[in-house]
Amino acid sequence: MPETRALDITGAILVGGKSRRMGRDKALLEFRGRPLFERVLDLFRESFPQVVLVGNQGERFEGYGVHVLPDLVPGSSLGGIYTALASVQTEWVFVASCDLPFPSRAVLHHLCSLSEGCDAVVPRTEHGYEPLFALYSRRCLQPIDELLQSGDCCAYAWYPKVRVREVGPEEIAALDPAGIAFINLNTPEDIEKTGETQ
Numbered sequence: 001m002p003e004t005r006a007l008d009i010t011g012a013i014l015v016g017g018k019s020r021r022m023g024r025d026k027a028l029l030e031f032r033g034r035p036l037f038e039r040v041l042d043l044f045r046e047s048f049p050q051v052v053l054v055g056n057q058g059e060r061f062e063g064y065g066v067h068v069l070p071d072l073v074p075g076s077s078l079g080g081i082y083t084a085l086a087s088v089q090t091e092w093v094f095v096a097s098c099d100l101p102f103p104s105r106a107v108l109h110h111l112c113s114l115s116e117g118c119d120a121v122v123p124r125t126e127h128g129y130e131p132l133f134a135l136y137s138r139r140c141l142q143p144i145d146e147l148l149q150s151g152d153c154c155a156y157a158w159y160p161k162v163r164v165r166e167v168g169p170e171e172i173a174a175l176d177p178a179g180i181a182f183i184n185l186n187t188p189e190d191i192e193k194t195g196e197t198q
């Protein structure tokens with residue numbers, strides 16, 4: 001959408017996980033006839049002027065015409081967020097996990113509309129923060145770096161160090177009434193269960 005494309009945002013999809021619970025690469029896992037990560041890729045391509053993937057073994061994504069950033073700090077999704085923020089030219093990065101079958105355009109656009117006066121815009125549902133579908137500015141880089149250097153890789157433990165705009169459960173429910181925006185697929189059972197959704 002034009003108002004989001006005009007913003008200084010890169011879309012970054014994290015594709016560097018080990019997929020241990022799934023037993024095979026989640027990003028390229030076939031879900032309803034297409035590799036799973038393409039659902040976020042499509043949404044990002046229509047929303048942001050530039051899109052990158054973050055993770056090692058970039059050759060997996062040959063043919064997509066999208067730049068792959070190798071992990072600067074491998075081993076955690078927070079390391080992936082760090083790599084994205086440290087590598088892109090834009091002031092903001094919208095980060096998403098690769099395993100979201102129903103990423104929400106409405107939630108994405110709402111988060112992007114709230115960036116004024118803060119350093120991060122993060123959804124929070126009744127299950128807690130959703131750090132892997134959130135908007136971060138480059139000002140988050142230093143506190144993330146400090147946390148990683150301390151040996152902690154919790155994706156949201158550094159939030160108290162920056163100005164976070166939380167988008168709470170009621171706001172999210174209005175944008176995602178079916179409650180599917182943050183479903184992610186971790187196990188073969190999740191695929192079976194989610195196959196029946198929508």
Ligand SMILES: Nc1nc2c(ncn2[C@@H]2O[C@H](COP(=O)(O)OP(=O)(O)OP(=O)(O)O)[C@@H](O)[C@H]2O)c(=O)[nH]1
Nearest residue numbers: 015016017018019020021054075076077080097098
């Ligand atoms: N770039 C990058 N992304 C990661 C890394 N670890 C996890 N991710 C991504 O973070 C998102 C959530 O990952 P998880 O489901 O928590 O972890 P996973 O390693 O993919 O799966 P499990 O091995 O089953 O825990 C996915 O998009 C992963 O690809 C990493 O070390 N580097």
